[in-house]
Amino acid sequence: MHAKKRLAVFGSTGSIGTQALDVVRSHPGIFEVAILTAQTNDELLLQQALEFKPALVVIGDESKYAKLKSALASTTITVASGEAALEDAAALDSYDVMLAAIVGFAGLKPTLKAVENGKMIALANKETLVVAGDVVMQKAFENKSPILPVDSEHSAIFQCLVGEARNPIEKIILTASGGPFLGKKPNFLVNVKRDHALQHPNWTMGAKITIDSATLMNKGLEMIEAKWLFNLQPSQVEVVIHPQSIVHSLVQFADGSIKAQMGLPDMKLPIQYALGFPNRLKNDFPRFNFRNYPNLTFEEPDYKTFRNLALATEALEQGGNMPCILNAANEIAVWAFLKNRIGFLDITAVVEKTMQKINFIAKPTLEEYFDSDGEARNFAASMMKL
Ligand code: NAD
Ligand code: MG
DSSP states (O other): OOSSEEEEEETTTSHHHHHHHHHHHHOTTTEEEEEEEESSOHHHHHHHHHHHOOSEEEESSGGGHHHHHHHTTTSSOEEEESHHHHHHHHTOSSOSEEEEOOOSGGGHHHHHHHHHTTOEEEEOOTHHHHHHHHHHHHHHHHTTOOEEEOSHHHHHHHHHTTTOTTSOEEEEEEEEOOOTTTTOOHHHHTTOOHHHHTOOSSOOOOHHHHHHHHHTHHHHHHHHHHHHHTTOOGGGEEEEEOTTOOEEEEEEETTSOEEEEEOOSOTHHHHHHHHHTTSOOOOOOOOOOGGGOSOOOOBOOOTTTSHHHHHHHHHHHHOTTHHHHHHHHHHHHHHHHHTTSSOHHHHHHHHHHHHHHSOOOSSOOHHHHHHHHHHHHHHHHHHTTO
């Protein structure tokens, strides 16, 4: 084992990626950066490369390669580009932990490569488990590749489970803030525009997950993510709305006792916990104070208004390729919404119709997951005349 943990930050220019580099910056004696990757933001990637001096950077967008390469010409940093280069990077031996912080289906292939490479994965990219959870978990088991959650809810559950290895889980309760439109009804949501939906009350995140939080699809994806991470039955996964985002999730055991993990909403905490595991690293993040939060409240989600949560629950229960179909349709619909091409409630309509249309496969192979993803994307796009 190296003196320092060598990190491969996949998606280093995003919301999770940049916060992870903040954590690295505060703990120079513990972490070093071996690999950084980004899709389009070559300028930020360059800046990060000059600061953290990884051995390798990968820029997904090949049109940015020449510029990045020449900007780093006077350094020893290797520059690579394209989708295949991401997988090649994940297959290297030169790192210890992959932070999987690419957004969407695009994160699946590099993460799978890292799993096959037996690396520890700090998983932010929930879509990886939503799309092909059984394949990913099976490969992780075979290759002894630990998957540590970064998603705050799953980190909370993971933290509650420390010391409980012999105690079966009765159920888990995922908390959801409810997003910016908590309490609103369809007659309001029908007119919601992109910029309003991008304003989350408690968390600052990338655009896609911010929209998913507003539609509650994010919580649906997290139910599916939790099923795979903690080996649960669909009936063991519950959701409760908790607008203050202080209780990050809960686990109920066989004796009815419930453990919760709490803290201010700050993604740096779960990122740091995953990267530093099993140690808790000292930091100076603001501390929670009960005086500022006299009321922590909990309520049932409104499944009728936020139908994405009902659709995701359905996909969770059906299993097979249904979560993959749901995810693909949602990615396309959210993209269209962000481009002002469809309305807020259309996102749900697109997901629902795509789930009805694409052939159900009960036990897909990895190739069949890729095919289902492609078919669902094409169908969803054609429906929206994209
Ligand atoms: P983001 O959009 O801010 O960043 C995404 C990163 O992925 C960027 O570095 C981008 O360059 C890269 N990327 C985008 N498309 C790519 C592609 N096709 N190929 C390769 N790289 C690509 O997203 P984010 O908010 O940081 O979220 C990242 C992941 O973490 C998502 O799966 C999200 O659900 C999950 N997550 C995020 C948060 C949060 O607070 N932001 C919380 C929990 C989970
Ligand atoms: Mg979350």
